Amino acid sequence: MAAGGTEQAETYLRLLAEAELRRAPVFPGPGSQPHRVALAATALASADAIGLDTAWRVVADFQAACALRAGDPLPAVLSLRSPGWQTRPPAGLGLPGQLAAVRRSVATFLASSQRPEASPPPAAPAAVPIGATLPLPAEREGWYGELQLLALARTDTEAAITVATRWAGQTRRSATPRPRHAPFHEVAAVDDRGVSYWAALWDMGIEDGREWWDGHLGLTPAPPDDIRWLDIGPGARGRYVRVVLATPDGSAGLATQPIPPVAAAVRLLDRAGDELLAAGPASRAAGRSLAARVALLISDLTRGGVLAADDPAVARLLGLGWRLGVDLGLAADGRIPRAALPAAWHSMLADGNATDGPEGAAAFAASLPEIGGAWFSLAGLRSARDGATLHVMASGWTPHGNGWVVYGLGPHSDPGQLALTWRARDSAGRWHLVNGMHWGSQQGMIQLRLVPPLHPAAVSLEVMVSDGTRQVSATVPLDWLPPGSTR
Amino acid sequence: MSAPWWAALCPAESRISCGTGKHLIRWADGQLTAADHADAEGELVLAALGGDKSECVTLVEAWGAHTEDLDVLALGPRSPLDQLAVTWDLVRSLRSAISPQPGIRPGQAQRHGRLPTGRLRPRSMPMRQASPELRRAQARRAELIGLFALGRDFQLALSGTVAAAWSAGPAPGRDLAAARPALTGALAGRLAPAAADWLGIDPEAVRASLHEGPGWGTVELAGGTLRAALPVHWLAAVWAARFPVVGGHLVVDVLAAGWPQAQVRALARPGAVPTVLSIRYDGEHWSVAETD
Numbered sequence: 001m002a003a004g005g006t007e008q009a010e011t012y013l014r015l016l017a018e019a020e021l022r023r024a025p026v027f028p029g030p031g032s033q034p035h036r037v038a039l040a041a042t043a044l045a046s047a048d049a050i051g052l053d054t055a056w057r058v059v060a061d062f063q064a065a066c067a068l069r070a071g072d073p074l075p076a077v078l079s080l081r082s083p084g085w086q087t088r089p090p091a092g093l094g095l096p097g098q099l100a101a102v103r104r105s106v107a108t109f110l111a112s113s114q115r116p117e118a119s120p121p122p123a124a125p126a127a128v129p130i131g132a133t134l135p136l137p138a139e140r141e142g143w144y145g146e147l148q149l150l151a152l153a154r155t156d157t158e159a160a161i162t163v164a165t166r167w168a169g170q171t172r173r174s175a176t177p178r179p180r181h182a183p184f185h186e187v188a189a190v191d192d193r194g195v196s197y198w199a200a201l202w203d204m205g206i207e208d209g210r211e212w213w214d215g216h217l218g219l220t221p222a223p224p225d226d227i228r229w230l231d232i233g234p235g236a237r238g239r240y241v242r243v244v245l246a247t248p249d250g251s252a253g254l255a256t257q258p259i260p261p262v263a264a265a266v267r268l269l270d271r272a273g274d275e276l277l278a279a280g281p282a283s284r285a286a287g288r289s290l291a292a293r294v295a296l297l298i299s300d301l302t303r304g305g306v307l308a309a310d311d312p313a314v315a316r317l318l319g320l321g322w323r324l325g326v327d328l329g330l331a332a333d334g335r336i337p338r339a340a341l342p343a344a345w346h347s348m349l350a351d352g353n354a355t356d357g358p359e360g361a362a363a364f365a366a367s368l369p370e371i372g373g374a375w376f377s378l379a380g381l382r383s384a385r386d387g388a389t390l391h392v393m394a395s396g397w398t399p400h401g402n403g404w405v406v407y408g409l410g411p412h413s414d415p416g417q418l419a420l421t422w423r424a425r426d427s428a429g430r431w432h433l434v435n436g437m438h439w440g441s442q443q444g445m446i447q448l449r450l451v452p453p454l455h456p457a458a459v460s461l462e463v464m465v466s467d468g469t470r471q472v473s474a475t476v477p478l479d480w481l482p483p484g485s486t487r
Numbered sequence: 488m489s490a491p492w493w494a495a496l497c498p499a500e501s502r503i504s505c506g507t508g509k510h511l512i513r514w515a516d517g518q519l520t521a522a523d524h525a526d527a528e529g530e531l532v533l534a535a536l537g538g539d540k541s542e543c544v545t546l547v548e549a550w551g552a553h554t555e556d557l558d559v560l561a562l563g564p565r566s567p568l569d570q571l572a573v574t575w576d577l578v579r580s581l582r583s584a585i586s587p588q589p590g591i592r593p594g595q596a597q598r599h600g601r602l603p604t605g606r607l608r609p610r611s612m613p614m615r616q617a618s619p620e621l622r623r624a625q626a627r628r629a630e631l632i633g634l635f636a637l638g639r640d641f642q643l644a645l646s647g648t649v650a651a652a653w654s655a656g657p658a659p660g661r662d663l664a665a666a667r668p669a670l671t672g673a674l675a676g677r678l679a680p681a682a683a684d685w686l687g688i689d690p691e692a693v694r695a696s697l698h699e700g701p702g703w704g705t706v707e708l709a710g711g712t713l714r715a716a717l718p719v720h721w722l723a724a725v726w727a728a729r730f731p732v733v734g735g736h737l738v739v740d741v742l743a744a745g746w747p748q749a750q751v752r753a754l755a756r757p758g759a760v761p762t763v764l765s766i767r768y769d770g771e772h773w774s775v776a777e778t779d
Binding site for chain 2: 007010011013014015017018019021022061064065068069070071072073074076077078
């Protein structure tokens, strides 16, 4: 709830809409550059300063007013279609999950013309580590690759094996350069009963000649619970890798703890700080620099009466901006005491530009307890000198809209980030934030890009997810799987 | 007794297609009438019983349905430069687009080889089935846009009607507390361009708020920012009558009026004691006739 009350916040939003209508009666429309009123409405709704219906109403009024001035009355009528959250709360979710879902929905509505689709009640995923390398047969010009199989993650209906793949060598002398695309060799899975599963590579990224590609093998259909193992292959010389499904998933490192309650607006600003550190102030968000977007967020929350200009959360962000040399549009001095900034931010400020990450893949699996109405299984990681890619299977967390739509603050199109905060800390004490989140398949697989890189001496990683009321975490081992080896 | 809010508003007339002819719609003395329908109320009763309803009567009925509709202020004009680009062709196209035509897909002819009445549904129109509630809301919005198509005089009259209703105090169905942000926005959106014109300042330097106590309110300039607290009634009696600024004065209240003249209370500058002015409409704009 806004400190100044919902009336003050709505009044601010409506006055902003009036100013925008005076300034630019033709709005650019939803998409990657949401208009100013939508951004403010998103901020105020996400901060619980105004109801979602009010946010929707003001945005719809503004868009309708613009449409009437542009001689196109149809949008003035179509904007009356209310977002899906009003009629379809997700089934089976507790209050935090419902809040998360409606926040996702309002972000989807405000930033996109698409409606969120109904999703079935989520089922908790499970994961098992694999940690094996499948050599692949030679392809073009004798180049052959290898597939590092990290972990199997699955629910009742979906299953995926996370992988890292690269070109490992060439069978004959040739002047041809290494292919710029990822190795592609069709494999399948066969279980202990002789049942076959199609294994399709997903999320391999673009053809850019990189050293490693991260992705997953989506298994169709999902294997049943009661099988004992799966053979994945064939690779080079008809070789298979066996995945034993009874392998423990490392759940010993799980923890759930309450966290001191803070206002949603405070979480928003703290997350903005995370994003400034993870993505950099010059990165793009909602059609502008991230620093400019954060400045708007601060402006909306303070002028909307949600937070006082001298609120500690504002001061923290101001202090961070001062340390980063970024103008966040505040008149106050950002030289605040060091202790006012969280440890994660100090770590990021100290090591944000590090390029000393170990190169390798770690095959681990851990299923986090339910958080924000969603379940996540950690399913392996690949570390590089400049960062790490963490594989996650999500259930009850459905990405909405198109990947190019920019929600919230960051450069990544993750509406879920409005509800959940991801952080990690390695055993050497280095903190890591998410600077990119990617998904692209029906299996619910997500790739989280962690920065800065893991500390060279780190032997484990604690992954933390919080929803504002609780934090769940799992500590996973970083046993590096060398290329070409089998565990 | 003070003048009714509409006393200084210019009567408005417009001819619209109705049946096979062009009929006159008139707004005067706070009322919209279908001048060519001698028994509009009787027609409404017949329509309620299943008879045909003429376009004129439909408009009169729609006007009555929107006299407290805050959407009028959210969508309607803010200043003389702020023009709504709404035409009857667009309204007809809009009605066609949102009217449910069960069993007819876009581009598909009706039986007997006849095309559906009106235009084909635009391609951008989502074909997902709308809920009855949404259809009602869309029809209501289209109805309002149809009223806007009557022209600027009618837009101002309808805006004034809504503002007058909300300034009249509590009534069933009117939650003033819930409407306060929308009313504040409506006031600010209309006062800012007028006050900016009055003082030669940026409209963004105008801070408007609702005055809900006795008297006409306050207008102060400090640090380059104009802070004005005016009642919702100002929108009806002053802004809708098109004389927020006359002769270098900001009009804050109407004391007496009878189109085309009015006696008003106005400020020569922020913070000043209001002056009583007699103003008159000369066919193009309002000007000061005399100062008391």
